Amino acid sequence: MNKSIYVSIIIVSLLLGLMISFQFRTNSSPTEVVPPERYQELTIEKKRVETDILNLEEEVADLSAKIEEARKGRTETADVLESELNKIKIYAGLTPLVGPGVELVLENPPESPGGSGFYNIRDEDLLKVINDLHGAGAEAISINEQRILATSEVRQAGNHININLTKLSPPYRINAIGNPGTLKSSLEIKGGLAEYLAASGTTVNIQQSDSIRVPAYSGSLRFDYAKQVQRG
């Protein structure tokens, strides 16, 4: 009798504990119980997201490759533009140049005992020299450190000659880069400029050199009236 009471107490308490703990577990962890449909849904979603990630990673690699390419292209473009700019600067005479050529020094005739010199070097003489040198293929010319540009003027102003709005006085030192032989011979040709100038009493001194320096144009470039024609 007594024994069976204890047995029943043990059974009952055991069952009660089991029930309570079971109930506690089901209620306290509802997330642990996932319906199979939801589980499947989530699995499918997970797979989709994983493939999405893979695709996106591929895209990232692709795009970064493109960016790299574009960057390379940009530096190439910049290089091309810079070399173009340098070329144009050389054409325009905005950079100092060096190369083989001739150096020509023109000096007024020494003053004659009977007063002032009867002949001075005039702007026309210098223009002729410049013209001759250009004709002989001179690539860059300067007179007394004044670069001759397409817009440079050579103009008599009293006893001086103005070039690039700068007053020059003799002796005139003309530097020209080009084929030294061609330049020299075109000046010294029979009946040429050198002979003509020498005949008028001017001292002409022509020297060939392997490194003639022609300075850059130092004035300002202005286009107040000219406008570029819009194309298209």
Place this chain on the structure above:
Amino acid sequence: MWLGLLLSVFGMAVGVFIGLNLPLVLPQAYAKFLSVAALAALDSVFGGIRAAMEDHFDNSIFLSGFFSNALLAAGLAYTGERLGIDLYLAAVVAFGVRLFQNLAIIRRHILKKSYHKKENSL
């Protein structure tokens, strides 16, 4: 009496341990039935304690009451679910009320006992 208490505590601890470590999980749909059954079981346990304090504890009544109450409560909840009535509420109310009654009686018995002890010691 004290041995019974010790055994019940021990049994409960083992039950809780087993319940927490069982790999099986009850589906959420059956949780309601089990909760009502657990309430009924708790009520019969308190009823048993009360009977023991009143010195008319009967083992067979206790055991049969325990199981029949639990099963009846669960069955009631199930039928209610089937019929569309929240019948488990009836079980909850009935067993809840009885639980509190039993608890009150047990409390009075304990108080009376301690009272007697004090009077005896004086």
